Amino acid sequence: MKYQSQKIALAYIHVALALFAVQVTMGLVIGFIYVQPNFLSEILPFSIGRMLHTNSLIVWLLTGFFGAAYFLIPEEAEREIHSVRAAYIQLAILVIGTAGVVVTYLFNLFEGNFLLGREGREFLEQPRWVKLGIVVAALIFLWNVTMTVAKGRKTVISSILLLGLWGLALLFLFAFYNPVNLALDKQYWWNVVHLWVEGVWELIMASILGFLMLKLTGVDREVVEKWLYVIVATALFSGILGTGHHYFWIGMPAYWQWIGSIFSAFEVVPFFAMMAFAFVMVWKGRRDHPNKAALLWSLGCAVLAFFGAGVWGFMHTLHGVNYYTHGTQVTAAHGHLAFYGAYVCLNLALFTYALPILRKRDPYNQVLNMAGFWLMSSGMVFMTFVLTFAGTIQTHLQRVMGQYYMEVQDQIALFYWMRLGAGVAVVLGALLLIYALLVPRREVIEPGPVVKHAAE
């Protein structure tokens, strides 16, 4: 660790990992409700469990991004973080907000209250006071990291990271606009949800991957930067108008079917470029970095993001296909592998790289860590296949044959049992990984020669 203030990242990573455990456990709970619908129906209805699953996902990913920024910006800017205290205040606000969401939803509090009540739009369910808290935390964060970069060395990696983080915070402001008209509501809702994961988060992904590749493979910074320019340009070119793939059936003008189909088809390009980038860097790299696990996560991230976002996204992005698959299990299959590959693996790659450094140790528990990678990733890949099969049958029975929704659900129950099995593997892999990250092996102390005391 070169800079003392990088230590801030440790607190962020701990919070992120705790929420990660909550997120996958909640996944298992709602996966079980899918096959045993009465499970916990009084205490934790499916809708609440689902909200906790998706929201804890978003919150821990964001916490991880913030932590990642506090870790890598001092190294890039070659100076300490502007205000260490502000960084901890920011974390406290995020933790209080998260607790606020959980309590409000679990105990069904403040129903209908403008400021305190639940909101109920997928991913943006947080009560308004929590949203305000998020904005305050984001402002503190942006001020803090921007000041650090402004006063220090400016690199392409940190500029792209800042651009992504600024975009993330600004786009979140759309969450405050909740018009009564459902078509308008959806239009603005996608400005957060789509433009996040298929816009500004891609910039964050590119810059963090760039940083990891720089450190792990020892390639020249100029080479990394050239790739980053291409990735950022293609991501924004395709991703912004690509939002159109959510405008097909919500009452927007019909030209969105072509704009959405064409531009979102190009969205595959930046994900392909990131995968090519990662492998070319490893190929060209001269350094044999001891942290093999971090390299595995980085490559895994690039590959699974390409398949989850790129291939599984493309599968249903043309409007002729989406007409049939919209909102089926095909969507869930894509949502899972895209989020996992791109943003879960990205965070876990950075944590795997940063934790030994933050703890001033050599890379530790690598074998366990890699076992965690394989168990969790194969679980997610299996879950994706199972949901894709379920979605294909669902699409045919429901959208082509015209059978009723619940009638179809009964016929694909077997796939939901298999999804549950995959979920168990994912949760075990996650727990294994969290253990490997947090509990370094004890140093082995060689026993010295036994000295007999005269008194014995």
Ligand code: HEM
């Ligand atoms: C890492 C990047 C991505 C993530 C995290 C992601 C995640 C998601 C999620 C969670 C949904 C479901 C949203 C909902 O209705 O609640 C979704 C929908 C969708 N995604 Fe992605 N996605 C990514 C990239 C892509 C790409 C690159 C494409 C196209 C090539 C794509 C195409 C679609 C389409 C067409 C839908 C709508 C599905 C429907 O009509 O039901 N996604 N995505």
Ligand code: HEM
């Ligand atoms: C890190 C791993 C995971 C990620 C990134 C993730 C992500 C997501 C996302 C983005 C959604 C919303 C999907 C959509 O709207 O299409 C979702 C829903 C869901 N997830 Fe996960 N999840 C993960 C792990 C799990 C696990 C282990 C299970 C356990 C079986 C699970 C079960 C579910 C279920 C049942 C839903 C609700 C689907 C529905 O409403 O039909 N997830 N998850």
Ligand SMILES: [Fe+2]
């Ligand atoms: Fe999208």
